[in-house]
Amino acid sequence: MTALIGGKAGRRTRGGSGGSGGSGGRMLGAAQWVAIAFLGVLLVAAVAPWLLAPGDPLAIDPAEAFVAPQWGHPFGTDESGRDIYTRVVHGAAPSLVIGVAATAIGIALALVLGLAAALGGRIVDFGVSRLLEVLFAFPGLLLALLVITVYGPGVVTSTIAVGLATAPGYARIIRAQTRSVASSPYVEAAVVLGRSRTRILGQHILPNAVVPVFVLVTLGVGQAIVWAAALSYLGLGAEPPAAEWGAMLFAGKNYLATAWWLTFFPGLAIVLSAAATTVLGRALQRRGPR
């Protein structure tokens, strides 16, 4: 939710005002390249984890339990002697899949709602806008928790729940974007030129309204990973011993005082993924079509 509302402020370009040190002018700075590099590593870890960590993420070795980070076990081992590094690398795939799937659900729903509100006339707009207002009264996790209560915990439910919970924010942005495109001079020009309604819609409004959504997707995946991990951390999503980052945190939280590496490294993976998608998404937003 933070990224969505932040989007409003972030989209405005900062033209070097007030002697700020913002990086508004540059397209890709060092931070963006680091983010791209990290996402590249993440993608490799998700598609071919054995390249980075040849071991089995579920292999237990009780003799090696609670080994602190050291040569051979760079991130240490957990209570059953599983190698944390291997598990973090193998955890990239489920975490990314959940993040992407939840974002896809949220964006798909939001496209239907947002486009209907923007293009469906006054009554539809009124209805959808009121519905969004109501959904905003269930902040953040609460909507997701409501869904999980009714349908029971698990990976699939929590993914759908995160998708549903993020949809209102996206819908609002898509509605605003579409409305501004629909009232722009070039659409008016097309109307004056006598182009058909469907042609104007397909050729002018939809491409210009929907393309910025891809920027939202970049930002959204990182947020969805964080949210899904939060649900797993609360014991409502993926379950241990699955090598999913949130589930690893959930399993490790009982050993926080004695074995910090159980929770630290999976958490770091979540934070870095979300930071990388945020940095990249913002860069795209700054240069993207306005």
Next chain:
Amino acid sequence: MIGEDPGRSSSAAGSKGGFPPLRRAGRIGLRVLGGVFVLWAAATLTFFGLRLIPGDPAQAILGGPGSQASAEALAAVRAEYGLDQSIWAQYGLYLSRLLGGDLGSSYSLRTPVSEVIGAQIGGTLLLAVLALAVAWAIALGLAVWSTRGGRVAGVVGSGLEIVAAAVPHFWLATVLVLIFSTTLRWLPAVSTQGPEGLVLPVLTLALPLAGFLGQVMRESVLDALDAPFVLSALARGEGESGVRWRHVLRHGALPGIALSGWAFGWLISGAVVVETIFARPGLGRTLLNAVQLRDVPLVIGVVLVVALGYVIMTVLTDAVSRVADPRLAVRERELERVS
């Protein structure tokens, strides 16, 4: 728009369309009505949402098919919710009970939901209010400091958003506990009754929010620094820091006020995680327990109470924004004229 100093344009706001305080009261009245609508719709949505689940609603209320509720318990629920009557009769019963403050009873705790919430809400509100105050203080300080220029300030300014978006509560709590409890042993890892038990939970909630608020406030401070009134204040001979703190800071605070309603909901949602991690009693932990036990009446009760809090906060922040920034009313009227 930004060029006007909020304190100076109040005469412009009142120049047309009636006595300003009355208009303001009318606007706020409209917002209250809107809030009541949102609450009604939220209650209706949860009611019909629950009826959409395939299977026996009584079973769903008692924790889903896996809970193996007894026949007597099912019969009791059917009688309590009027499940043998038509859906509209059930809906009417549900709404009239809600109006009377009756949220049903929790099947896992076997007590009325309103009692459970009443007992737990204080701790969570304290946490949320403290976190909001701390977040505000940090955000305002950062917003003003990071716009003074200089490389470090700029990096901090643009890093705020990443902190807000990428650092989840559960991770921040983990790191804070590692630093302040496990290593330094300054503060307890499990929340105790005393004030020292509040420090880490409040910080965990406040820091990401401060990142977010700080970033929005920073934008607004930067806009204000470009505004003509800053130049004229400087021309009147006011010192640089005087302008910064007296005029610009006020602009910086405006979006913060407007966002506080949203921030409140976000804090309550964050309290679910934070109260669980620090083993603090409160609404968030009660909610999580209820979700795990699939205690539908308790979950819906908590969610509706949070929605009520969200609505109250939105109306309040809207009213405060209007008082702090009279330009809002002008802008709204202009929008009305255009559309």
